[in-house]
Amino acid sequence: MALAFTALTSLLLIAIFIFKEGVPFIARVGFRDFLLSSDWRPQAGHFGIYPMIVASLLVTLGAMLVGAPLGIACAVFLNEFVSKPVTRVIKPTIELLAGIPSVVYGFIGVVVVAPLIRSQFGGPGLSMLCASLILGVMVLPTIISISTDVLASVPNAYREGALALGATRWQSVHLVILKAARSGIVAAVILGMGRAIGETMAVIMVAGNTVQVPRSALDSVCTLTAKIAMEMGSATGPHRQALFAIGVVLFLMIMMFNALAMTAIKKRFAGK
Amino acid sequence: MRIPPRNTQALAVTLLAGATGLTLAVLVFVIVFILGKGLPVISLGFLFDNPQEMGKAGGIFPTLVGTLILPLVAILIALPAGVGTAVYLSEYTGDNLATRIIRFGTDCLAGIPSIIFGLFGFIFFVTTLKMGWCILSGALTLAIMVLPTIIRTAEEAIRAVPAGYREVSCSLGATRWETVLKVVLPNALPGIVTGIMLSIGRCIGETAAVIFTAGASLRLPHSVFDSTRTMAVHFYILAREGISNENAYGTAAVLILSVLLVNSLSYWMMNRFIARRTK
Numbered sequence: 001m002a003l004a005f006t007a008l009t010s011l012l013l014i015a016i017f018i019f020k021e022g023v024p025f026i027a028r029v030g031f032r033d034f035l036l037s038s039d040w041r042p043q044a045g046h047f048g049i050y051p052m053i054v055a056s057l058l059v060t061l062g063a064m065l066v067g068a069p070l071g072i073a074c075a076v077f078l079n080e081f082v083s084k085p086v087t088r089v090i091k092p093t094i095e096l097l098a099g100i101p102s103v104v105y106g107f108i109g110v111v112v113v114a115p116l117i118r119s120q121f122g123g124p125g126l127s128m129l130c131a132s133l134i135l136g137v138m139v140l141p142t143i144i145s146i147s148t149d150v151l152a153s154v155p156n157a158y159r160e161g162a163l164a165l166g167a168t169r170w171q172s173v174h175l176v177i178l179k180a181a182r183s184g185i186v187a188a189v190i191l192g193m194g195r196a197i198g199e200t201m202a203v204i205m206v207a208g209n210t211v212q213v214p215r216s217a218l219d220s221v222c223t224l225t226a227k228i229a230m231e232m233g234s235a236t237g238p239h240r241q242a243l244f245a246i247g248v249v250l251f252l253m254i255m256m257f258n259a260l261a262m263t264a265i266k267k268r269f270a271g272k
Numbered sequence: 273m274r275i276p277p278r279n280t281q282a283l284a285v286t287l288l289a290g291a292t293g294l295t296l297a298v299l300v301f302v303i304v305f306i307l308g309k310g311l312p313v314i315s316l317g318f319l320f321d322n323p324q325e326m327g328k329a330g331g332i333f334p335t336l337v338g339t340l341i342l343p344l345v346a347i348l349i350a351l352p353a354g355v356g357t358a359v360y361l362s363e364y365t366g367d368n369l370a371t372r373i374i375r376f377g378t379d380c381l382a383g384i385p386s387i388i389f390g391l392f393g394f395i396f397f398v399t400t401l402k403m404g405w406c407i408l409s410g411a412l413t414l415a416i417m418v419l420p421t422i423i424r425t426a427e428e429a430i431r432a433v434p435a436g437y438r439e440v441s442c443s444l445g446a447t448r449w450e451t452v453l454k455v456v457l458p459n460a461l462p463g464i465v466t467g468i469m470l471s472i473g474r475c476i477g478e479t480a481a482v483i484f485t486a487g488a489s490l491r492l493p494h495s496v497f498d499s500t501r502t503m504a505v506h507f508y509i510l511a512r513e514g515i516s517n518e519n520a521y522g523t524a525a526v527l528i529l530s531v532l533l534v535n536s537l538s539y540w541m542m543n544r545f546i547a548r549r550t551k
Contacts, residue, residue: 006419014384101504173284
């Protein structure tokens with residue numbers, strides 16, 4: 001009985017300890033100066049994280065532009081157009097993508113993708129575009145596996161009904177099945193966003209880490225997670241508290257994504 | 273103009289197949305690229321020698337040891353808690369407020385990114401409890417991280433045990449606890465082990481949560497109170513600080529091979545488990 005609350009206790013401990021370090025700091029610096037200032041100079045006592053927030057959101061958005069269409073297309077193809085035995089081989093293979101450590105993706109970004117961007121589009125290579133591409137691939141397993149489950153739970157009668165009315169397979173997919181599975185697929189994408197915004201090591205390696213509000217996709221950016229991980233080792237005093245305060249912002253963002261995804265899933269079951 | 277449905281169908285199938293092909297191609301590329309550059313570096317010496325000049329030369333033996341020990345200790349900690357939770361959720365209560373809160377907490381925990389676990393581990397285990405950078409701090413942090421995976425898989429495995437088994441056991445005079453211990457858990461074992469394997473795979477590849485809690489010492493650890501460096505962390509440091517590209521590729525290859533091995537093993541076990549269940 002007591003054991004059952006380990007997960008809950010851990011969650012509370014995590015929240016308490018990160019908030020305990022971070023929230024007083026935000027209160028002291030001021031909500032506005034912390035969230036909306038672009039001045040990050042810890043030594044001079046300036047802690048504005050606005051560029052990092054923008055960078056995190058844009059990189060996540062970019063990752064979704066890559067990952068969501070690709071992932072949903074994969075899920076639809078595997079679930080609706082391919083025979084079961086083929087799916088049974090391809091699906092675990094794609095799930096292996098999830099097992100590749102994030103540092104390896106980051107490394108691929110550095111040695112393959114960044115030089116390609118540099119030679120094709122100019123700029124430093126290590127950029128928002130590079131981070132979005134790498135993260136887009138990294139969220140694929142999340143999006144694919146949840147979307148496939150959602151599609152598989154659409155009642156077969158829907159498919160048969162559409163086909164009986166003379167629809168082609170594709171018409172039945174985009175007119176009936178995708179509509180029925182919509183909220184579940186939305187949940188899959190939101191969970192993917194949660195993964196992308198929280199990803200750290202791969203982003204540090206490929207995003208370039210310049211603290212600035214990017215003007216183009218080829219600019220180097222520094223995300224919230226990258227800032228925490230890069231400066232945690234050496235930070236002391238208010239600087240360290242500032243990093244925990246970034247952690248608080250990140251924690252709240254992720255919780256918001258999770259809550260959104262859960263409501264989307266709930267709506268789906270309520271609608272049935 | 274209306275495009276005939278047959279043509280949109282053909283177009284859609286081509287695009288969808290293309291997307292799936294692209295995903296598979298990326299996967300194959302990542303694995304082939306790393307193994308292609310890394311396998312030639314691997315030798316017995318590379319695996320079992322100590323690193324020299326911060327990993328510029330020599331082997332990766334201490335990181336191999338760290339990668340073995342850290343997930344192992346993490347699982348030892350997470351397993352009782354996770355399986356205990358699963359047993360409680362599926363055997364002792366129905367759907368009530370307490371279980372709903374526990375499930376909610378577990379779902380939230382599953383969504384937290386590893387850097388937050390790293391921050392927490394650092395401030396709680398390393399600083400507040402004064403444990404310092406050591407295997408135990410890292411393992412405790414990882415244990416919390418994999419807890420949702422263990423709870424989920426264990427709960428599913430336990431639910432899959434037929435109700436008849438429990439009824440027979442109870443009708444023979446066994447208490448509920450005896451039933452859990454001697455009937456339910458042994459039958460759910462393959463599913464639980466699958467969860468363990470998945471968790472180990474996740475621990476092996478983890479960097480952000482490990483680097484701030486277990487540290488990055490290259491010395492061979494003598495106890496759980498020593499700092500250690502896992503392969504993932506070692507690879508990250510080699511690649512990020514440009515210490516040695518050659519050794520980075522070698523480490524990455526060993527890392528990928530171990531993760532693939534562990535994950536394939538868990539898939540194989542899961543499939544066997546499902547096959548046995550549906551028989």
